[in-house]
């Protein structure tokens with residue numbers, strides 16, 4: 223007998239979340255650097271280094287100050303996550319949407335925060351810079367794209383990550399089956415993927431942030447429908463309105479059915495996967 227399909231399903235709805243200042247209302251790199259007392263080193267090195275290698279270097283600074291990977295985890299767990307965003311994630315997952323994170327932070331930070339708030343397993347994929355703890359207990363952060371061996375060639379994006387290329391890959395895997403994308407972000411790096419969206423897709427830019435400003439500079443360049451938001455509450459309202467509009471026939475929300483949230487698969491390519499216990 224064929225296995226019965228899941229009770230809740232929204233076939234073809236892919237929700238892609240940026241992480242910093244989108245899922246969380248703060249910036250995880252800044253949070254860790256500030257809370258673990260590495261601000262001076264950050265300001266000293268910032269003029270000479272690109273962001274991604276700088277973050278790896280900052281983890282070295284933090285380690286040199288005697289802070290362990292567990293201290294970094296504790297620090298990330300102490301940061302807030304808007305209850306409306308948690309609810310939006312759980313509800314969209316319960317409705318059967320395929321949730322993904324595409325972020326220029328790193329696996330360690332993102333998995334720690336999402337696991338702490340019980341929503342890590344709501345996501346099918348986290349596309350971000352790989353992170354691992356080395357033998358000395360120092361957190362290492364590597365680029366998502368290796369610019370030396372495989373440059374992504376996109377002039378809009380930082381050399382370690384082109385989110386547009388990531389979206390194109392997700393679209394290609396979807397293939398002929400029509401998928402509706404909902405992309406939620408705030409930053410400059412979220413503009414390239416927004417341009418890759420097509421008719422029937424949606425972009426949710428955080429109002430008055432760089433992505434919103436770039437979109438407003440020429441709205442004609444986007445094929446996706448634009449739905450701004452400016453708080454966790456509005457993110458939830460807007461996202462669920464769009465999901466309900468796309469899914470047909472309209473599905474019922476089961477009260478916090480987050481059985482999927484027990485496990486997570488993170489694609490880390492050739493890099494070592496880092497598990498966050500929870």
Ligand SMILES: [Mg+2]
Nearest residue numbers: 240242243409
């Ligand atoms: Mg962001």
Ligand SMILES: [Zn+2]
Nearest residue numbers: 376379384414
């Ligand atoms: Zn790009």
